Amino acid sequence: MQRRTLLHLAAGTSAAAGLLGSTVVRAADRKTFVLLHGAFHGGWCWAPVAERLRAQGHRVFTPTFTGVGERAHLLSPTVDLNTFIQDVTAMVEAEELRGITLVAHSFGGYVASGVIDRIPERIASAIYLDAPMGSNGVSVLGEAPADVRQARLAAADVINGTRVITPPSSTAFGLSDVAQVAWVNRRMTPMPLRAYEMPLALSGPPGGKLPKCFIRCVDPALPNIEPSARYAREHGWNYSELQTGHDAMVSMPDKLAEMLVA
Template identity: 45%
Template sequence: MADFLLVHGAWHGGWCWRRVVAILAGQGHRVFAPSLTGLGDRAHLLSPEVGLATHVEDVLAVIEAEELRDLVLCAHSYGGAVATQVADRVPEKIGALVFLDALLPQDGRSLLDLDTPERREAILSRVAETPRGPVLPPAPAALYALAAPEDVAWVDRRCVPQALRTYSDPAVLTGAWMQIEVLAYACTLRFPAPDFRDIAARLARDPRFTIHELASGHDAMIDVPDDVADLLLGCAEAARAGGRDEARATADGTACATVAGSPS
């Protein structure tokens, strides 16, 4: 059995992994899907002090408290900025690092720094000042190209504002996370923004990564939870079986192969 730690994206909470958690836990695996500070069931903890480093510490605390080893760490969207720094701090505890339509941070730069000036201006124009500090209001769930209208309504209902500092604080990285034996990046095909497909195309030139595609909207854990669970299980198996070489070999086989759901 394997341990899985799932990191959600911006405005979401641990709730968004509910379907994937049920699949993995139903097969006897241990699965942790914490809500980051100020989000999900921890929205009441939003404060001016919450920043990117806060979320990194949130995930590190789960690893420490649950004494996790050889875990599969999976990050969605904004969660990539969190999980990469977590993996950089404790690479020896992680068997596989999986990015799901996820952002990749750079040392000394914030997520806003990585955007074009035009996009950065557009993001900052949406900032709302609140008693708990400046926040970014959630994007409409319709943008995520989810297949089911009821899922769009669910995501809109559950998403909450996120602390601006999570996007404006610089990341701290040494590069140690690249030691992890199994590194995988999965991009979704129905999400209209090309950002994550561009990242996947860039990483496809790096032999340390296996690249996967999911025929879903951006919130693949909601849209195609069975396919996401299969991807995670495959990467867990690759980590157990021999790490990076096994992941490359099975990318053309079955254990960690490209996953495609049913287009809607």
């Protein structure tokens, strides 16, 4: 029953048919995906996409950053952007992963860039899904447009001594389906403000020398993502668009899973 509910929430009644129709890939074509979530989310948001990828025989990991999602009980004043980067690098090393396709959504783009900078030898390619890639010495808030920065700071609060940003409604991420909105709203958790304020430390350009792809969600398109999309186009990244809103892993998991494999 839980599986049916998840499929319905993610993509409507056609999702089950798409999943059951998935073709299992040959062993030589199987990939290892590490899927990074965005702000206020957790590894849980990737469940619809991960289910489809695993049905095809791919290995999929969906780590949750310290202090959010099912790890919200670990929230503390010391959690910052480097904590998130360490979460992912530690998981990759503990699982002895190599040849990874690293996929980052939204805020997770900063984390992905930090991970690639630290362990590039373990990563085969990177996909930024409507995600800012960041740059050396710049924080998420420092890069954000003034209106986005002001909105984030206006949503600041204190939980058990930790400054946090409280989550908006998931409609801000382009979701409109009532069931999807409710599912994401009840799962989101506050984000530690320090993660937004800490500058990203990189030794080179974001994404390094790896093959990179940028997927832009354009229906509706979030204006604050456009500078990152433009950077990707101008620097020769593979670029494609997805006709859905920002939380594509929830609103269009079939098509997104297809694009990640391709």
